[in-house]
Amino acid sequence: MHELSIARTVVDLAVRAATDDRAERITRVGLRVGMFAGVDAGALDSAFAVARLGTLAETALLEIDSVPLVCHCAGCDIDFEVDDRHGIARCPRCSTVSGDVRHGMELEVSFVEVVG
Amino acid sequence: MMSEVRTIGVTLLSDRETERGRLLEVEKGVLARNQEIAAENRARFARHGLFVANVLSSPGSGKTTFLARMLRERPDLPAAVIVGDLATDNDAEALRSAGAEVVQIMTGGVCHLEAAMVSTAADQLVLDGKRLLLIENVGNLVCPASYDLGEALRIVLVSVTEGEDKPLKYPRMFKTADVVVINKMDIAEPVDFDGDAMRGNLATVCPRATVIEVSARTGAGMEAFYADLDARLAKGSVALG
Numbered sequence: 001m002h003e004l005s006i007a008r009t010v011v012d013l014a015v016r017a018a019t020d021d022r023a024e025r026i027t028r029v030g031l032r033v034g035m036f037a038g039v040d041a042g043a044l045d046s047a048f049a050v051a052r053l054g055t056l057a058e059t060a061l062l063e064i065d066s067v068p069l070v071c072h073c074a075g076c077d078i079d080f081e082v083d084d085r086h087g088i089a090r091c092p093r094c095s096t097v098s099g100d101v102r103h104g105m106e107l108e109v110s111f112v113e114v115v116g
Numbered sequence: 117m118m119s120e121v122r123t124i125g126v127t128l129l130s131d132r133e134t135e136r137g138r139l140l141e142v143e144k145g146v147l148a149r150n151q152e153i154a155a156e157n158r159a160r161f162a163r164h165g166l167f168v169a170n171v172l173s174s175p176g177s178g179k180t181t182f183l184a185r186m187l188r189e190r191p192d193l194p195a196a197v198i199v200g201d202l203a204t205d206n207d208a209e210a211l212r213s214a215g216a217e218v219v220q221i222m223t224g225g226v227c228h229l230e231a232a233m234v235s236t237a238a239d240q241l242v243l244d245g246k247r248l249l250l251i252e253n254v255g256n257l258v259c260p261a262s263y264d265l266g267e268a269l270r271i272v273l274v275s276v277t278e279g280e281d282k283p284l285k286y287p288r289m290f291k292t293a294d295v296v297v298i299n300k301m302d303i304a305e306p307v308d309f310d311g312d313a314m315r316g317n318l319a320t321v322c323p324r325a326t327v328i329e330v331s332a333r334t335g336a337g338m339e340a341f342y343a344d345l346d347a348r349l350a351k352g353s354v355a356l357g
Contacts, residue, residue, distance in 0.1 A: 002227060002259050006146055013144045027137045031146075038262045038288045087287035088320040099324035101291060107146045107262070115137035 007047035011057050014112045018056050024116025026057040034067045034106040069104030150263055153231035157266025164243040167349055170265050173273035175255030178299040180207045182332035183250055184214040195248040196241045200229040228259035257286040275300040276309035283321040293325045302331035
């Protein structure tokens with residue numbers, strides 16, 4: 001339920017990058033959101049539509065790149081993608097459950113597209 | 117793995133770059149500011165020799181009762197407590213009467229504590245001479261999971277009335293737990309609590325977490341929690357993060 005404050009931070013980071021680049025306007029903002037980032041993409045999109053108003057990102061689109069949950073199996077020494085909505089990370093090779101999360105918790109601005 | 121994800125995104129975009137604007141690679145964590153402040157908190161708490169625990173659960177799992185019992189039973193561990201609540205200072209009062217120095221953060225509707233709030237709250241506490249800093253987070257199993265406060269230990273409480281599938285419903289929170297405390301074991305039987313199912317779910321969702329069963333009301337099982345806590349204190353995991 002804190003998507004609006006996250007959206008404001010996203011806009012803030014994007015505007016800072018655009019200002020540093022002396023750009024006139026932001027056309028798109030890329031965001032990498034892990035499956036386990038605890039953020040709802042739909043809610044974030046709605047929040048972004050509000051947070052961008054009155055900034056260089058006023059007409060910018062938000063592009064969300066979902067990052068799957070990836071865990072590491074120590075026994076097999078492999079990273080594997082977790083295809084389970086509860087996040088139960090069973091190694092596809094040896095079936096051991098792993099608690100070693102390598103990806104899927106990300107919440108990062110990856111790029112800002114600007115014009116001008 | 118991370119660079120793979122990034123490369124895919126950028127490659128797709130760069131195909132269209134001519135018809136669009138120019139691309140600025142940013143690579144900024146949205147919670148980066150919180151993480152910076154959490155790191156500052158961690159360094160500050162380490163300087164004071166404080167072991168910091170972030171205590172999380174749903175509303176009503178028994179965080180306050182659990183902490184109050186620990187404060188009363190472990191006077192050898194002088195403690196300060198930061199309590200986050202949407203409104204009221206009832207929890208803070210209960211903990212104060214258990215012997216701790218308490219500061220309350222009334223979040224006024226914010227669903228989680230952030231590192232900056234903890235930093236400001238800590239300014240109001242006498243940290244010297246304390247061994248523990250306990251942070252009772254806002255009762256919520258969703259949002260607080262994302263915010264590092266600068267703690268060395270994350271304790272997630274779940275009570276027997278909440279259903280054995282709670283770890284499956286809130287895997288994000290349980291995955292971040294170092295210790296899971298199953299509380300209200302004194303009423304496990306009347307509410308048909310299936311301990312095997314709960315432990316099984318915890319073992320699959322958060323295999324790294326230590327699971328301890330207690331009744332904060334009667335005190336049963338608290339010894340096991342103290343033994344685990346003492347082992348962590350002895351390891352000096354104060355500065356870990």
